Amino acid sequence: MAEKAGVSVATVSRALNGSGYVSKEARERVLAAARALDYHMNVNARSLTSGKTYTIALVLPDVTNPFFPAVARGVEDYASDNGYCVMLCNTDGNSRKESDYLAMLRSRKVDGVIFAVSVPSKSRINTLLDDGIAVVLVDRDLGDSYDIVKTDNIAGAMLATNHLVGLGHTRIAFISGPAQLATSQERFSGYRDALMSKGIPFDERLVIEGDFRMESGHEAMCQLMNGFDCRDRNGFTAVFAANDLMAVGAVTALEESGLRVPTDVAVMGYDDINIASVMRPRLSTIAQPKYEMGWIAAETIIKRMSEPKGSRMEEILQPMLVVRDSTVERRGALA
Amino acid sequence: MAEKAGVSVATVSRALNGSGYVSKEARERVLAAARALDYHMNVNARSLTSGKTYTIALVLPDVTNPFFPAVARGVEDYASDNGYCVMLCNTDGNSRKESDYLAMLRSRKVDGVIFAVSVPSKSRINTLLDDGIAVVLVDRDLGDSYDIVKTDNIAGAMLATNHLVGLGHTRIAFISGPAQLATSQERFSGYRDALMSKGIPFDERLVIEGDFRMESGHEAMCQLMNGFDCRDRNGFTAVFAANDLMAVGAVTALEESGLRVPTDVAVMGYDDINIASVMRPRLSTIAQPKYEMGWIAAETIIKRMSEPKGSRMEEILQPMLVVRDSTVERRGALA
DNA sequence: TACATATATGTAAGCGCATACATATCGCCA
DNA sequence: TGGCGATATGTATGCGCTTACATATATGTA
Numbered sequence: 001m002a003e004k005a006g007v008s009v010a011t012v013s014r015a016l017n018g019s020g021y022v023s024k025e026a027r028e029r030v031l032a033a034a035r036a037l038d039y040h041m042n043v044n045a046r047s048l049t050s051g052k053t054y055t056i057a058l059v060l061p062d063v064t065n066p067f068f069p070a071v072a073r074g075v076e077d078y079a080s081d082n083g084y085c086v087m088l089c090n091t092d093g094n095s096r097k098e099s100d101y102l103a104m105l106r107s108r109k110v111d112g113v114i115f116a117v118s119v120p121s122k123s124r125i126n127t128l129l130d131d132g133i134a135v136v137l138v139d140r141d142l143g144d145s146y147d148i149v150k151t152d153n154i155a156g157a158m159l160a161t162n163h164l165v166g167l168g169h170t171r172i173a174f175i176s177g178p179a180q181l182a183t184s185q186e187r188f189s190g191y192r193d194a195l196m197s198k199g200i201p202f203d204e205r206l207v208i209e210g211d212f213r214m215e216s217g218h219e220a221m222c223q224l225m226n227g228f229d230c231r232d233r234n235g236f237t238a239v240f241a242a243n244d245l246m247a248v249g250a251v252t253a254l255e256e257s258g259l260r261v262p263t264d265v266a267v268m269g270y271d272d273i274n275i276a277s278v279m280r281p282r283l284s285t286i287a288q289p290k291y292e293m294g295w296i297a298a299e300t301i302i303k304r305m306s307e308p309k310g311s312r313m314e315e316i317l318q319p320m321l322v323v324r325d326s327t328v329e330r331r332g333a334l335a
Numbered sequence: 336m337a338e339k340a341g342v343s344v345a346t347v348s349r350a351l352n353g354s355g356y357v358s359k360e361a362r363e364r365v366l367a368a369a370r371a372l373d374y375h376m377n378v379n380a381r382s383l384t385s386g387k388t389y390t391i392a393l394v395l396p397d398v399t400n401p402f403f404p405a406v407a408r409g410v411e412d413y414a415s416d417n418g419y420c421v422m423l424c425n426t427d428g429n430s431r432k433e434s435d436y437l438a439m440l441r442s443r444k445v446d447g448v449i450f451a452v453s454v455p456s457k458s459r460i461n462t463l464l465d466d467g468i469a470v471v472l473v474d475r476d477l478g479d480s481y482d483i484v485k486t487d488n489i490a491g492a493m494l495a496t497n498h499l500v501g502l503g504h505t506r507i508a509f510i511s512g513p514a515q516l517a518t519s520q521e522r523f524s525g526y527r528d529a530l531m532s533k534g535i536p537f538d539e540r541l542v543i544e545g546d547f548r549m550e551s552g553h554e555a556m557c558q559l560m561n562g563f564d565c566r567d568r569n570g571f572t573a574v575f576a577a578n579d580l581m582a583v584g585a586v587t588a589l590e591e592s593g594l595r596v597p598t599d600v601a602v603m604g605y606d607d608i609n610i611a612s613v614m615r616p617r618l619s620t621i622a623q624p625k626y627e628m629g630w631i632a633a634e635t636i637i638k639r640m641s642e643p644k645g646s647r648m649e650e651i652l653q654p655m656l657v658v659r660d661s662t663v664e665r666r667g668a669l670a
Numbered sequence: 671t672a673c674a675t676a677t678a679t680g681t682a683a684g685c686g687c688a689t690a691c692a693t694a695t696c697g698c699c700a
Numbered sequence: 701t702g703g704c705g706a707t708a709t710g711t712a713t714g715c716g717c718t719t720a721c722a723t724a725t726a727t728g729t730a
Contacts, residue, residue, distance in 0.1 A: 008680050013718060020719085021678050040442040044379045044388065045716035048685045053379065057421075064408050066609065069398045076398075076425055080436070085443065088393075088423040090411055103413070107375040108420065193658055248613055274401065280615025343710050348688055355689085356708050380686035383715045 005033035016041065049180065055249065056301060057105045058294075059089040059098070060116040060138075065212070065245065066273035067290060068116070071138060072114055074294025075114055082302055084111070093118035093178075093211075106131055114294075116140050120180055134304040136313075138297045141182040147304055149297040153183055153275040156286040156319035157190025160240050160268045163284070163321055165198050167328065169238040169266060173206040175250060176221040177242040184209075187242045187270065195228040206236055210246045217249025225257055236263055236326070244269035244276050244285055251279070266327040281325035289317050340368035351376065382444065391636060392440045393629075394424040394433070395451040400547070400580065401608035402625060403451070406473060409447055409629025417637055420447070428453035428546075429511075441466055447636040449629075451475050455515055469639040471648075473632045476517040482639055484632040484650040488518055491621040491654035492525025495575050495603045498656055500533050500617070502663065504573040504601060508541040510555040510585060512577040519544075521604065522577045541571055544580045552576055552584025560592055572600055573662070579604035579611050579620055586614070586661065601662040616660035624632075624652050 002009045007026055014020040015030035022030075033039070047053040058075050060068050072088065079086045091098040098119055104220065105113055106127075112134035115125070120142050128135050136147040164172050174191050177184030188207070191211035195202050208223055210216035221239065228235035247269030251261055261267050261281050269276060272287035296315050304313065337344045342361055349355040350365035357365075368374070382388040393410050395403050407423065414421045422445065426433040440448055441462075447469035450460070455477050463470050471482040478563060499507050509526050512519030523542070530537050543558055544660065545551035563570035576582035582604030586596055596602050596616050604611060607622035631650050639648065 009717075010681080010719080011679060013716095014679090017718085021676085023678060026678080040438065042716055043443045044382055045380055045685095046718075048687090048716080049718045051685085055422075063398065064406070066401070066404075069401075069404050072423065073397070073425060075400050076423060080424075080439075085424075085439065087390075087420045088407065088411060089415075090408060103375065104415075104420065109377045126524075168506045186617075205622060220495045275610050275613050278610050278614045345689075345711080346709060348686095349709090352688085356706085358708060361708080377686055380715095381688075382690045383686080383717090386715090505699075 001033060001037060001039050004037060004220075005029045025184070048225045049148045051109075053109050053111055054083055055085050055087060055108070055110045056298070057087040057089055057101075057110045057113040057198045059091060059101060059105075059113055061093045061118045062090050063088065064090075066275060067245075067271050067288075070290035071116075071294035071297075074291040074296075075298045076294075077093040078298035078302075082298075086296075086298075091118055095119045095121075099124060102128060106133065108124065109133075111305055112136070114138055114297045114301055117142060118181070120182070120213075132308070134301050134303045134308065136297050136304065138293055139183060141186075143182075144312070144314075147300055149293050149300055149317070150183075151288045151293070151317045151319045153186035153189040153319075155194070156270065156288070157187040157240075157242075158194040159319065159321045160270065160286050161191050161194035162198075163323065163327065164238045164240060164266060164268055165194065165200065167238075167266065170200050171199075171203075171206070171236040171238070173208070173224050173236045173239045175208060175217055175239060175241040175246050176209045176247075177207055177212050184242060191240060205290075210242070210249075212243050212245060214249040217246025218253045219249070221248065221253035225253070225259075238264060238268065240268040240270075242270055244271045244273045244283060247283055247285070247326075248275060248279060251281075251283070262325065262327050262329055268327055272322055276322075277324065284324045284327040285322050287320045287322045292317060336368060336374050339372060340364045344629060368558060382487050386444075388446055389418055390420050390422060390443070390445045391633070392422040392424055392436075392445045392448040394436060394440075394448055395426050396428045396453045398423065399425075401610060402578070402580075402606050402623075405625035406629035406632075409631075410627040410633045411629075413630045413633035413637075417633075419633075419637070421633075426453055430454045430456075434459060437463060441468065444468075446640055447471070449473055449632045449636055452477060453513075453516070468645070469636050469643065471632050471636045471639065473628055473650075474518060476521075478647040479516075479647070479649075482635055482648040483586070484628050484635055484652070485518075486623045486652045486654045487626070488521035489528070490655060491605065491623070492522040492575075492577075493529040494525075494654065494656045495605065495621050496526050496529035497533075498658065499573045499575060499601060499603055499662065500529065500535065502573075502601065505535050506538075506541070506571040506573070508543070508559050508571045508574045509537075510552055510574060510576040510581050511542060511544045512560075513582075514544055514549050518578060520568050526575060540544040540643040545577070545584075547580060549580045549584040552581025554584070555581065555586045556585040556588035560588070560594075573603065574600060575603040575605075577605055579608045579618060579624075582618055582620070582661075583610060586616075586618070597660065597662050597664055603662055607657055611657075612659065619659045620657050622655045622657045627652060 002012050012030050015022045015027045076086050089101045114136055116138050117140040125135050138149050176188050192202050208220040210220045239250055241250050247267055251267050269283045269285035272285045276283040276285050300313050337347050347365050350357045350362045356455055411421050424436045449471055451473050452475040460470050473484050511523050527537050543555040545555045574585055576585055582602055586602050604618045604620035607620045611618040611620050635648050
């Protein structure tokens with residue numbers, strides 16, 4: 001390549017990177033040679049000296065969870081527009097897998113990792129940071145120590161709860177996410193606080209912990225039905241699930257018991273995944289700007305890489321109430 | 336690191352890789368030093384000499400299409416179990432994005448790319464191969480030149496069509512995928528051949544091309560309803576969509592027109608994405624082993640890397656008929 | 671004309687690793 | 701005891717690139 005153009009490797013490098021002085025003529029010869037040889041820079045070799053790999057990792061529990069593909073897409077779009085590649089890492093919420101991956105990413109010198117934490121471990125993250133790897137959290141918060149992009153879960157849960165209350169419900173069950181996640185805790189707070197503020201007593205027997213997966217929603221619902229008779233005003237007349245997947249499970253359980261949604265019990269989800277608008281009854285839910293979250297996370301991490309010492313960045317997006325058929329009965333609806 | 340252990344870098348390298356001769360004592364000192372310093376090999380630097388990056392790319396149209404996350408998961412699981420990382424690349428079926436990405440991957444020296452092609456271009460793939468990058472196609476075939484993992488689309492489409500025919504339908508519309516994709520062509524063949532073999536005349540006015548997305552299914556259905564009165568026996572009484580997403584769109588269009596599924600027109604999908612079992616009516620469809628496809632694709636590509644010159648590998652998985660409510664009316668069903 | 675600057679290019683070192691090659695020690699057999 | 705093979709380790713080179721530094725020419729200024 002250098003010979004082909006009749007110049008030194010240094011000049012080639014300068015020509016290709018537009019750094020330093022290169023005569024017009026030399027540049028053209030280099031470019032011509034590059035084209036002729038179909039030459040492509042070896043990015044890995046470059047990273048050896050530059051320290052930058054132009055790679056970021058997206059570490060999340062499971063792409064198969066419909067919440068994440070949109071986030072991933074957002075990350076990827078912003079990243080690729082800026083010359084970055086993104087590695088996809090599924091942890092299954094498994095501590096071991098998570099730390100294995102982080103080690104892998106460290107030894108690959110990724111520039112940054114966008115992290116939907118499933119086991120809250122600050123030391124894990126600090127290790128990355130100490131290594132000079134930028135980190136931004138998405139969705140799953142971890143206190144106020146790290147850059148984060150999330151939605152306002154408390155507001156979202158209040159939106160949901162208030163909607164239910166507005167419909168006349170006072171006995172509202174809550175199917176929570178994994179208790180150790182801030183995301184779950186926040187949604188729970190929103191639920192409880194909304195109740196309180198309306199003067200509705202909070203009954204902890206109405207709260208069951210799930211794990212964000214469909215089956216756990218089904219299970220939780222069964223447990224709930226076991227403990228209470230929902231045809232009884234002292235039972236419950238509505239359920240708010242901390243994510244749509246669990247809401248789907250809950251609806252299924254309800255139907256299996258011959259209960260009608262929303263007539264017998266109203267169901268509210270969270271996330272607004274694609275399923276929500278297609279299932280029957282269509283699921284009322286709290287929409288999160290998933291794609292934007294990913295996009296902004298990528299933007300944030302790239303910004304962070306350019307100033308590692310800058311002050312903490314926090315992007316809190318607003319969730320939105322989407323009312324469909326699982327909470328209010330439509331009269332004269334087509335379907 | 337080398338000094339810390341009191342040996343040369345060569346010995347460190349040998350100790351860490353288990354190559355060449357290293358005394359037990361030296362190895363232990365190296366390992367101890369590594370632990371003490373929290374040393375991690377720089378994989379990129381290594382790839383400079385070894386030529387291997389232990390990275391594979393997964394290039395597909397859009398992770399947001401529910402068919403792909405499962406495939407991606409399969410790829411990732413096998414890959415990470417074998418020390419590989421996977422880069423995620425969305426092309427949107429856009430020729431430009433696709434080739435941009437391939438260039439990017441070349442300059443990053445990925446070891447292989449698992450490719451769900453959207454624009455069929457052999458030269459594109461040959462360029463990769465010439466570069467020493469392994470390629471295996473998933474789902475989208477391209478003649479018999481390359482390694483591929485797919486399902487038997489002809490068989491699948493026949494399964495679907497025969498099911499409909501068995502139900503008494505003779506006027507079966509078909510919403511096809513993009514015509515340039517082998518996947519679409521094969522499903523179309525299966526549809527037409529099944530019809531033929533039952534002595535049912537094939538009416539090309541009943542075939543409309545979509546693009547695998549939900550909206551296009553909706554549109555196609557509208558077009559179909561415009562051309563035919565489906566309450567007329569000479570219109571159509573069933574629709575087979577080449578994928579579930581389009582089937583969902585079709586069902587929506589049907590409902591909007593006040594038509595009932597499956598009573599007025601039966602609908603059959605393809606893929607068995609998560610939505611299929613949750614929507615109402617639940618969608619009858621052809622299930623593809625998505626996760627396995629990804630898993631096997633990763634297995635295949637890693638095998639290929641170890642013997643670049645080996646004979647072509649072709650894995651054709653079998654699709655499965657899943658009968659739900661969109662084709663047959665359930666009596667006494669709970670919901 | 672003499673010298674400071676801007677422009678242009680090459681040389682060489684180094685990034686973190688693997689490895690060919692040279693060297694050194696040891697055990698063992700003829 | 702001389703010599704060979706197995707074992708162990710260091711030195712040096714190169715992977716493909718960037719960049720500090722040296723060098724060289726052109727341009728401008730006093």
